[in-house]
Amino acid sequence: MKTKSLFLVALMLLFAGTTMAQNYAFRVLTAKGNNTASKNAIRVGSKLNNSDVIVMEQGGYLGLLHTNGQTVELRTKGTYKVNELANNLKASNNSSLTSRYANYVVSELTSSTEEASGENRYKHMKKTGAVIRGSKTAVTILQENKVTMLGDKMEIEWFVYEELAKINKEDVKEYRVVLTDLRNNELYSETTTETSYLIDFSRPELKDQKTILYRVEIADEDKKGIKSNNQVIAKEKESNAKKETREQLDQIGDNTTALGNLIKAQYLEEKGYNAEAAMAYKAAMNLAPDVETYKVLYQNFTERTEMSKEAIITDENSTNE
Template sequence: MKTKSLFLVALMLLIGGTTMAQNYAFRVLTAKGNNTASNNAIRVGSKLNNTDVIVMEQGGYLGLLHTNGQTVELRTKGTYKVNELASNLKASNNSSLTSRYANYVVSELTSAAEEASGENRYKHMGKTGAVERGDKKAITIIQESKVNMLGDKLEIEWFVYEDIAKIDKKEVKEYRIVLTDLRNNELYSEVTKETSYVIDFSRPELQDQTAVLYRVEVADEDKKDRNFKSGNQVIKKEKESDAKKEIREQLDQIGDDTALGHLIKAQYLEETGYYAEAAMAYKAAMALAPEVETYKILYDSFTERNTMSEKAIITQDKEKNASLNND
C-alpha cells in the first residue's frame, strides 16, 4: 500500500508538473503601449493563456513567442483571442532553438534596473569586446578587421576619429570605398556621402572572389593630401562545411522576415560569432518596427558589449589610456 501510495503521489506530481509547464500559450518578447490581456497589463516576459483576450490600443505593438517556437506580431488596434492566434499557427520543429534565443531577449529587457545601476544585464554573454580590429586610424571601421561572412552581403560602417584626424567629422562631405583582391589589385570603388556601405559579393566584380580587402578614405578634393583613410580590412566568404551548413539551416529555422524574427536571428548570429551579420539583423528589426524602442535598446546593448559603435570604441580607448596613465 505504501509503495502504491508513493506511486500515485509521484504520478500526480508528474501530471501537475506537466500541466504547469504547458499552462500558457505565448510569452511576450516585446511590447509597446498600454495593452492588456484579460484586464491585466501586458509587459515584456508576460505569459498569455489560451483563455486570455488581448486588447490592443492605438499605436500599440506586441511581439509574441508561442510554445512551439513561432512568433506573432500584433500592430493593429483591436481585440484578439489568444486561442485563435495559437490556432492560426502551423506546426513547428524549431521550438527549443527559437525559445532559447527568445529567452535571451526577455532576460535583456526585464533587467533594465541592473543596467541603470551600471551592471551588465546580458547574463549569457557579458561584455565580450570580442570584435578584433587593427590600429585606430583617421577613418576607423566599426566592423572587425577580418570578417568571415555567411551570406552574400555585408554592411560596413565607419566614423572620422576626430582625435586622430584632427578635424571635425562634419567637415567631411564624401567617402570612397575601395575594394581590392588579396594582391591589392583594385576591383572597384564607389563614393558615398553616408558612413555605411553594403558590400555585395553577387556583383560581377566580386563573384569570383572568396576574399577581398577594402578600405575607406575621404574623397573630398580639398583633403586628398591629408591621407585620411582606414587601414585595409578583410572580408572572407565562409567555405561550405558541415558546421557552416548547420548554422545556415538553424538560422533559417529560428526566425521569419518580421522585426521579431530578425531580432531572434541577431541573437543567434552574435552567439555563433558572426557579429557583423548580427548587426545587420538588429538593423533589419529596427527598420521593420521603427516605432518600437525595444529594438533600439537591444541594438545599443549589442554594440556596447561588442565595442561596435563610435561611442563604444572611443570610450574603450579612453579607458585604456586612463589605465596606462595610472600604472
C-alpha cells in the same frame, strides 16, 4: 487513510500543474503600450495562457513566442483571444532552437534570476575576445579587423575620428570605398555621401573572390590621404558546419517581421557573425521603427561588440588612462 489522502493531494497538484503547463501558450518578447491580458498588464517576459484575452491599445505592439517556436506580432488595436492566435499557427520543427534565442532577448530586457544564463552568455563572449579590433585611425571602421561572412552581403560603417583626423566630420563631402584583392590590386571603388556602404559579393567584380581587402578614404580633393586601415572580409569556406548554420538560420525567425529578424540577430551574434547580426538588428528596427525595445537591444549589441562610435572612443579613453 492518511497515506491515501496524501496520494490524492499529490495527484491533484500534479493535475493542476499539468493543466497550467498546457494552458501556457505564449511568452512576451517585446512590448509597447499599455496592453493587457485578462486585465493584467503585459510586460516583457509575461506568459500568456490559452484562456487569456489580449486587449491592444491604439499604437500598441506585442511580439510573442509560442511554445512551438513560432512567433506572432500584434500591431492593430483590438481584442485577441490567445487560444485563437495559437490555433492559427502551424507546427514548427525548430521549437527549442527558436526558444533558446528568443529567451536571450527576455534575459537581456529583464532582471529575472531565472534568465541569468543570458547575462552569463554575454560575459563569456567578452572574456573569450569575440571582437578583435586594431588601432583607431582618422577614418575608423566599426566592423572588426577581419570579418568572416556567412552570406553574400555585408554592410560596413565608419566615422571620422575628429581628434585624429584634425577635421570636423561636417566638413567631409564624400567618401570613397576601395576594394582590392590580397595583392592590393583594385577590384572596384565607389564614392558615397553616407557613412555606410553595402558590400555585395554577387557583384561581377567580387563573385570570384574568397577574401578581399577594403578601406574607406575621404574623397574630397583637399583632404586626400585621410583614410582607414585596410580591413579583411573572407567568405566562409563551404563545410558541413556552414551548411548546418545556414539551415538553422533559415529555420528560425521570419525575415519579414521585426521579431523574426531579432531572433536571427541573436543567433548570428552567438555564432560570431557580428557584421551580419548588425544587419539583422537594423532590419528589425526598420520594420518596427516606433518600438523602443529593438533600439535598446541594438545599442546593447553595439556596446558589447564595440561596433559604435561611442563604444570605440570610450574604450580608447579607458586604455589611455
